[in-house]
Structures are given as C-alpha cells and as structure tokens.
Amino acid sequence: MGILSAYLMPHPPIMVKEVGGRETQMTTSSIEAAKEVGREIRELAPDTLVLISPHGPVFQDAVCIYDFPLKGSLSSFGAPGVKMEFQSDEDLKREICEIAQKKGIPAVKSSEIHLSRYGTRQELDHGVMVPIYFVTQFTSSFKLLPMAYGLLPYEDLYAFGRIIREAAESLDKKVVIVASGDLSHRLTPDAPAGYSPHAKDFDLKLISLLKEFDVEAIAALEPGLIEKAGECGLRSLWIMMGALDGYKVQPRVLSYEGPFGVGYCVAAFHPAGKGESILKKLYDRRREEIEKRRKNEDAYVRLARQTLETYVKEGRMPEFPKDLPEEMLSERAGVFVSIKKHGELRGCIGTFLPTKKNIAEEIRQNAISAGCEDPRFEPVEPEELPELTYSVDVLTRPEPIDSPDKLDPKRYGVIVRKGFRSGLLLPDLEGVDTVEEQISIALRKAGISPDEDYKLERFEVVRHY
CATH class of the missing domain: 3.30.1490.150 (Hypothetical protein ph0010; domain 2)
Structure with a gap:
C-alpha cells in the first residue's frame, strides 16, 4: 500500500470545546473542516496515522520520532478530562529509522535523548492532541506514530517525508499523514507573536500554492516573508509534501480563518496516480543558489569565507589574497561577520569599534570567531562548509x-x-x-x-x- 492521504490541520487548544467553551465559536470553520478530515480518515481506515508536530522535542539537527508511551491530555489547558492513549507502530518506526540512516537524513528516537535536559516531558503535546481529538470523534482504529520536525533544511525534511512513504510501501501498510501546524501568528496587533503587515500576505500566498500543490513555488517563498509571518507549520508541511513525492496530488483547502491573530488552515491532499519526483530538483536548486552566490561575492565576503574554510580545514590563519581592495588594508572600522546555513543563522560575531589595524584583519578575526566561537552554536565542521553563506557588515x-x-x-x-x-x-x-x-x-x-x-x-x- 503506502500513503492513502495527507492533511494539514491546526492545533489551537481553543478549538476543543472542553478548553475553549463558548470561544470555540470563533473557530467554527476550522472545527467543521477538522471533522471532515476525521470522517475521511474513518473511511480510509489506515493502519497507521503519522503525525508531525511543531511542539514536541524539536532539535536543530534531526527529526525526533516519539519513543515513549503514547499518552497525553489537555490538563495544562484546563481540560484534564481530555486524555488519550494510543498504540505505537513499532514496525514502521523501525523501518523509517533504518532507511533514514542509510540515506543520511538525521532522525532520532526520543528514547535516545535525555528529554528532561530540554524541558520536554514524555507525553503527547497539544500539536498531537488537538488534531487527534477531531479524528478520534470518528475513528481510533489505527496505530499512531508521532514525531517532531527538526530545524533541518526544507529539502532534507522533504526527503524524510519520502522516507516515510518508502517505509510504508516496504511494509505494505496503509498510512495517513497529518501535518500539524498553524500559519502566521502575527495577523493582528493583539496577536501572540506581535503584528506584521506581511503576515496575511504569507498566509494567502501559501494557501494559493497549496491549492495547486506547487511544491517548487513553496520552496521559492522569500525567507524574509516566512520570518515575518512567525508561522509554525511550514516544516510539518515539508515532511508531509515529501511523503507525496512521486504522486500526482489532488489538493483541497477546506477552511482558512484567522481568529486571535493566528492563521488556521485545514487542507486535504489525496494521491491520484504516479507523478514526477522533484526531490532532485529541490537539491539541485539549493546547490545552484549557493554556487551563484559564491560567484557573485565581493572581496569582503570572499575573505571571510576563505578564512573560515582554511581555519576549519587546516587549523591555521590564511594569508591575505594579493588582490584585496586598498581600503580593506588602509581603513579601520568595526566589522560583523554573519554566517547562515540553509537560511538559518549559524554564527554571528563582530566588533562595533575597530580592534585591528585594518578592515581585512577585522574580517579575518571575526570570520573565525563567528564560525568557531559563537557561544550559541557548536563550531563549524568541515562537512558543513559547502552549505554556508556569508555576509560582512562594515560599521x-x-x-x-x-x-x-x-x-x-x-x-x-x-x-x-x-x-x-x-x-x-x-x-x-x-x-x-x-x-x-x-x-x-x-x-x-x-x-x-x-x-x-x-x-x-x-x-x-x-x-x-
């Protein structure tokens, strides 16, 4: 078998009547759409429901598959009577982990991590509980395999989704995927994450692309627009979309509303025959963007990159190139070097006043500090270097x-x-x-x-x- 269908579902506890009371009326469209999803899943009768949550053990460098007793409640939201317990699909979990290891996509089981060190409890979070609440109104005849996305590149999350599909097909299991996630958290001035005038633009743009299931266009969304939206569902979506890689897909957006300053979207995605895999296209696009940026970098950025690359690979400070612009050798200024990996900050260190005899020395020192001494991050490893991009600010x-x-x-x-x-x-x-x-x-x-x-x-x- 394989993937029967996939869904995007929001997870505000206020949608649950035992939590929200009368305020659930503010989310009527989302509730009715979530019930439609529940009815569809009942008819599909899956062996396993795979659910991707933004509110479990989210790690910088790996997807985390829940490996503890699958119990949870909404007691922290004032509804201790809403509690659930599920049987885990251990076979599918094992198969996913084995394929991920072979393909080099980082995935860990929560049992391999000391969750208490990260302030995470071994129980189902509301990113799981709220969508499942509506599904179980119609059926609970399935095993559950919840996981938390990692802060990996979108392409790697997409590849992990394809691994879920391959594992399901390998075991001949009928699987439904649920991507748990809200859209922008900044739609109104009283929104929980503050207000951004660009938040609604993000929601409407993403929804229009989901209606076409245009994965490549979603990959081209501006990072700045995503950042301004303050969303929590995009990475869940990337895993879900990857699970449908190689299928033609029939998308349906069932509802969208934005009460409380947060965008809630419910959507369904049904496989409709064989299609084209775009996984290689996504990886090629990422590589081409980095290569293009490297070709166009100026002397300031080139010096920062070459300095860090030499230091990480050889453990030494490189000599200055002979073709540096004169102002880099004769002028003094504070300098910040910023490093990103797949659009996410990887290190940033600088000086607001000059500490070296010229700008070139300031760049060289701060490039090494940004890559190896930023206390927020581990030092850059040699294998990361091809994926890094740089910017240099002269103050x-x-x-x-x-x-x-x-x-x-x-x-x-x-x-x-x-x-x-x-x-x-x-x-x-x-x-x-x-x-x-x-x-x-x-x-x-x-x-x-x-x-x-x-x-x-x-x-x-x-x-x-």
Missing part, C-alpha cells in the same frame, strides 16, 4: 542619540547601554520591522530592563553579500 562609528525617533530599523543599527551592560543589533534584519522591536531585542541581549534608564546609540553599515 560606521556609533553616535549617541537622545530619542528613539532618530532610529530607523532599516537604515540604522542600535546600541543600548546601561553601565557595563550593552547590546547591539544590526540594521535591516529579517523580521525586525519597527524601532520598538529593534530596541526590545537589543535590551534583551544586554540584560537591560525596558524600564531602566539606558542610553541609545545608532550606527550605519555597508553590507556585503
């Missing part, structure tokens, strides 16, 4: 300002100071659209309370890609 000298009115988050970076504490935020960052956001982040970095009497400084940058 003007900071100047004191007496009011936030003299800031512009697109033009100016900000420094906040109180005594020996200080925090800096670069300008023109994805997801930072207002002065208030900019100052708030800088204050958190500095450990300064917003009600303290702090000082402000601003600076500009020349950003090199």
Whole structure:
C-alpha cells in the first residue's frame, strides 16, 4: 500500500470545546473542516496515522520520532478530562529509522535523548492532541506514530517525508499523514507573536500554492516573508509534501480563518496516480543558489569565507589574497561577520569599534570567531562548509542619540547601554520591522530592563553579500 492521504490541520487548544467553551465559536470553520478530515480518515481506515508536530522535542539537527508511551491530555489547558492513549507502530518506526540512516537524513528516537535536559516531558503535546481529538470523534482504529520536525533544511525534511512513504510501501501498510501546524501568528496587533503587515500576505500566498500543490513555488517563498509571518507549520508541511513525492496530488483547502491573530488552515491532499519526483530538483536548486552566490561575492565576503574554510580545514590563519581592495588594508572600522546555513543563522560575531589595524584583519578575526566561537552554536565542521553563506557588515562609528525617533530599523543599527551592560543589533534584519522591536531585542541581549534608564546609540553599515 503506502500513503492513502495527507492533511494539514491546526492545533489551537481553543478549538476543543472542553478548553475553549463558548470561544470555540470563533473557530467554527476550522472545527467543521477538522471533522471532515476525521470522517475521511474513518473511511480510509489506515493502519497507521503519522503525525508531525511543531511542539514536541524539536532539535536543530534531526527529526525526533516519539519513543515513549503514547499518552497525553489537555490538563495544562484546563481540560484534564481530555486524555488519550494510543498504540505505537513499532514496525514502521523501525523501518523509517533504518532507511533514514542509510540515506543520511538525521532522525532520532526520543528514547535516545535525555528529554528532561530540554524541558520536554514524555507525553503527547497539544500539536498531537488537538488534531487527534477531531479524528478520534470518528475513528481510533489505527496505530499512531508521532514525531517532531527538526530545524533541518526544507529539502532534507522533504526527503524524510519520502522516507516515510518508502517505509510504508516496504511494509505494505496503509498510512495517513497529518501535518500539524498553524500559519502566521502575527495577523493582528493583539496577536501572540506581535503584528506584521506581511503576515496575511504569507498566509494567502501559501494557501494559493497549496491549492495547486506547487511544491517548487513553496520552496521559492522569500525567507524574509516566512520570518515575518512567525508561522509554525511550514516544516510539518515539508515532511508531509515529501511523503507525496512521486504522486500526482489532488489538493483541497477546506477552511482558512484567522481568529486571535493566528492563521488556521485545514487542507486535504489525496494521491491520484504516479507523478514526477522533484526531490532532485529541490537539491539541485539549493546547490545552484549557493554556487551563484559564491560567484557573485565581493572581496569582503570572499575573505571571510576563505578564512573560515582554511581555519576549519587546516587549523591555521590564511594569508591575505594579493588582490584585496586598498581600503580593506588602509581603513579601520568595526566589522560583523554573519554566517547562515540553509537560511538559518549559524554564527554571528563582530566588533562595533575597530580592534585591528585594518578592515581585512577585522574580517579575518571575526570570520573565525563567528564560525568557531559563537557561544550559541557548536563550531563549524568541515562537512558543513559547502552549505554556508556569508555576509560582512562594515560599521560606521556609533553616535549617541537622545530619542528613539532618530532610529530607523532599516537604515540604522542600535546600541543600548546601561553601565557595563550593552547590546547591539544590526540594521535591516529579517523580521525586525519597527524601532520598538529593534530596541526590545537589543535590551534583551544586554540584560537591560525596558524600564531602566539606558542610553541609545545608532550606527550605519555597508553590507556585503
């Protein structure tokens, strides 16, 4: 058999009447669509329901398959009577893990991790419980295999979804996939993650692409737009879409609404015969984008990249290239080097005032620090180097300002100071659209309370890609 069908379902506990009470009326469209999904799954009669949650043990470098007793409740949302227990599909779990290992896609079972170290309990989270609540109103005659997506590249999550399909076909199991996830969390000024005028754009764009099941167009969504949306469902979708790779797909968007400032979408995706696999296209696209960026990088970025590559591979500081622009050798400035991997930050270290005799030395030192000494990340490994992209910001000298009115988050970076504490935020960052956001982040970095009497400084940058 294989994949019978796949669904996108939201997971706000308020949809559950025992939690939301009268407020469930605000999510009527989502509830009715979720019940339709439940009825469809009853008719499909799957052996196993695979559910991908954003609220389980989410790791930076691996998908995590739940490997604890599949019990849970909504007691933390005031509904202890809503509790469930399921039988795990151990055969499918084992087959998925074996294929993932052979194909080099990182996947772990939760039993291999000390979850308590990450503040995660061994119970079903609401990302699982809410969608399953509506399914079990119609059927519970299936085994359950829940998992939490990892913060892996979208292409790797898509490849993992295809592994789920291969495992299901190998074991001749009938499997339904549910991608649990909400869309933007920033639709209104009172939304839980703050407001972004671009949030609705993200939701409407994604929904239009889901109606066509245009995976390649979803892959081309602007990272900045995704960041501004504050979504939690896109990675679940990528695994789900991968499970349908090689099929023609009949998509149906059953509902969309945005109460409480959060976008809820329910959609169904039914296999409709053999189609074309696009997995190789996705990987080729990623590689071509990196190659294009490398070809177009200027001397500043090239020096940062070559410095880190030499240091990681050979453990030494490289010599300067002979063709560096004169200003890199004669001028002094603060410099920040930022490194990303698959669009996610991998390291960022800098100096807001010059500490070396020229810009080139500043870049060289900060490139190594960003790659190997950023305390938020493990040092870069040699095998990561081909996947990294770099930017270099050269800073003007900071100047004191007496009011936030003299800031512009697109033009100016900000420094906040109180005594020996200080925090800096670069300008023109994805997801930072207002002065208030900019100052708030800088204050958190500095450990300064917003009600303290702090000082402000601003600076500009020349950003090199």
